[in-house]
Amino acid sequence: MFDDDLTLLSTADLLESSAEHRAIANRADARVLEHAQVYADRFHPDACTPRPGRRSCGGRERAVVLGGEGCPEIAEFAIAEYAAVLGVSHRIGAKIIGDALALRHRFPFTWARVLSGDATPWKACRLVRDCVDLSEEAARYVDQRVAALIDTITPYRLDKIVKAAKMHIDPEGARAEAAAKVRERGVFIGRSDEHGTKTIYIRTSSGAATRFDATIHALSDAQQTLGDTRPTQIRRAESVGIIADPIFAQELLTQAHHHPTPSPAPHDATPAPGDSTADTSAAESPVPDATEPTTNPPADTGASRAAVQSAATPDAPGGDGWVSGDEPGPDEPGLDDEADRDAPHPSSSDQPDPLDHTDRRTGHLAEPFPAGTDHEPDDGEPMDAAAQRALASRLAQIKHDAYARLASIQPPDTPTRPGTPARPGKTEIYVHLTDHTLASGDGVLRAEEIGPLLATQLSELIGYSPYTVKPVIDLNHAVSVNCYEATERIRERVKLTHPVELFPYGTRETNHSIDLDHLEPYDPLGPPGQTCTTNLAPLGRYAHRVKTHARGWNVRRINPTTLEWTTPHGFVFHVNPTGTHRVITEGQD
Template sequence: MFDSDVAELDATGVLTSAAAHRAEIDRLEARLLVHAQVFADLHSADGLPTAGGEGRPGWERGVVYGGAGCPAIAEFAPAEFGAMIGTSAGSAAAYIGQALALRHRLPRIWATVLNGEATPWKACKVATACLDLSEEAAAIVDEQVAGLVDTVTPIRLGKIVTAARYRADQDAARTAAEQKARERGVYVGRADDHGTKSVWILAATGDVLRFDATIDALAEALKTLGDPDPLRLRRARALGILADPAHAQAILTAGRTGIVAQAAATASVTVSADSVTAAQPGSREQENAPRPEPPHLEPVPPETPPQQAASGPTVGTPAAATPVDADVEPWDTHAATEQTPVDDGLPTRQMVNADLANLDGITGSRTSRTTIYVHLTDHTLATGHGVARVEGAGPLLASQLTELIGHRPYSVRPVIDLNDTISVDAYEIPRRLREQLKLIHPVEQFPYGTAETTLATDLDHIQPYDPHGPPGQTSTTKLVPLRRFSHRVKTHGRWKVSRVTDGALEWTSPHGFTFDVDHTGTHRTDSHQQRM
């Protein structure tokens, strides 16, 4: 498989070989950028209406992916390029935009890439950072940064590029600052493999400080009520409690008195004194404990249309695996100082959970309901052991479902058997059919599609619906979930699709390449692949 056995090399040889392989990867990455440029040239937007201009709804348009000064290309072209390099249409559009921006807007940086003096993915980062600049401003950045792409760290390079952008176009910098202020919001990140999600908050400083203080107060109340976990874990738990304001207020009240509140018709419930470690408000244990590194959040903003996706990471490069940079501290210094659990005994935690459930019952019904879809086998359902897949959270141990549901009242809806086939005779798609398809296909079924299927996702008939045709044309086996862009590509972009099995589709691209899409992902199947 390899030209030589790396295991036979000494340390110097391994380092030298690694550097040579890194240089070869960079050379191939530069060649891939050239391929993207040529593919764009082969798909010019001649004869196509411009984005935002007149044109038939849903049909292909000419789109500029790389910024001012780059040529417009056919909007649907990136979908096929992306499928061939194993990425989504949106990421491919961003990548083609970066390649065109380097050639047309940042020629000095592009020359260093071709000469092997600049790492391609770093150059692509610069192209993305300059996407909203005019040609003139981009030229200034190009001149100031060209010799620095590979001589400084990526973080320093980013700061240098930002400073150059501000100098090149101060009006644009002010506009960007105003736009940043309008981007305030609360975003939920992707779930990891252990039942944990991140929350990314951009808000006014005062609001964030008050939110932080409330989280802190809830964490202190939990400790007063006997929660043995360290402060950072209690703060995380407080976030879930805060979702129910009445429940949160009850815990804060109970925390101030050290006594669990009671309903008028019930006896009071108290926490045993030996299981409570009281803390004065604002006190911090182990002030000198080392502060852990905060986790790197991965914000997930709403899906960006491909024509605006040029700010995405470079395809097929180390940058593609790098999370979005966010100057957010998930917790402050005082929140990270307490690391040692007060008591790791399970009975104490069970007692606290029972007390919290009692408090929740007193506060009345919740103001909203949340529907959670849990996929599990009959064995897991019967034994309570095994792995379940929770939509929006990913795989969880069955024992973690208790944490997911919490101690709120909940109801269990009938099990949905995904092996059942639902069909109707009308063109319109009823909700129960939408729900079934959402559960069968959690992600859109276009090659390397990334959009999660929701009840609002387009459901397209694999074969066009015939109002005079046979009954049952609208069914779980004859519909495919697609995001709007993929739907347009299928309908107007010369892609063909057919059902191979009940769980698999075969897609054929405009140039004859074929891909099977099933529950395991996307697989290229054409004869060209077999000859490679």
């Protein structure tokens, strides 16, 4: 179909061809929405009516409404097979079906323009999602106002028009939405990038943001006083890890106050933890020579960057569409998995990065820099390895001094007195690496919930805190108990063996609260050892309910790490640590 040699086309023809193929892609996306509508029509609520004598409870299938008021109900478990065959998670599948139904039933003018090719499908889907909480009447009003503008103005301008239309037709809803913004305040941790850097999003009151910024600034200045010559923003990032330990932070500010004149760190100082040549007797604790689980309070010290965003600051504009495959943030109506309440906030995945609109010198969110003004961050001076070791050693000593002073006030064997600060909570980190990396201290390792890191970055995870190296866990050894509930020992092994749920295209990471499903159903009168690492599979709550209650779904273990799922209509998928793989069976193309 696409055998033409593009290099033979003139520039004008190349551009015309590009636009033509974009139109083809839009028509294909519209066709996907039509498929979703027909599929939803075939799974009406009668399909999930409980069998005689059985109640619709205990995780059994329900009728759900996707897309907003005015859309028809659909049998909940039908979403699972639709999503699996499309190669997306059940949440994305629900989003596609909801978008399709909302366009047909709530936004007929916009849907007509999508079918005619005059509106880009992903932009239309974004519109219906923005209006999902509107009544059917209000949605029709917005549809009439903006349908003709979908492809004629930028998404940012369209958002403003949609917002104005919503406020006009539903002022009470607009006030409720404004109040809901206050409830969106919180602190959200983003995913790690390929260099071990994470983003922290903070939505809080303006006053709290200002006070936090002042403390970060003071800690940055304190590090500079002790000889840290790196740029301001690097020191501010380091301060995020320091502020996690209030006792350490206060001691750092106190000691820096008595040394107001910055001075370069001596190059002959004792190396800090984390350097391969470190003399560990001078530091609080050495860098581990084994990288099994370690315990340390503030993970990612110096590897995080904070974006402080007040509730009044608008999000930066940016487009996204369901065709991109991004995971949604808030749960879709009717898909409220209890086990998913700790899923990443939308700020941690697909929203624009506030740092793209941040004054890099002050850390404040701002409009793009005016032309001709100097808003570049200070360059600072690079620190060589010896200077960095000396600085880290000094900070480790300050932390030691802080807790030594605390111990002198309150010995460890005395009960905790009210008002006496305690050490911050411990953090458990799982690190995977080869024997070569362990022996040489060089290479690549993987830290769970962070991703791949250079071995030299391991010291950033430890920070300036003591750590405990736990024994290596042999995952080849099966562990079982003679009861239904899995113990923490079993949960830990299942987590290490299967870091992500074992449902087709599942996205839920295995953690302490995820459901562990017995592949062979537990029999109270059966043999001992049924709750075993070889008979448990981590599943999100929705996937667990589908496996337990949906008709026509079958699952079996085909080897220690792979499950085979068969859907009601005969589609087969293998799920293992490498992901989800569809298996083409006889009779399928």
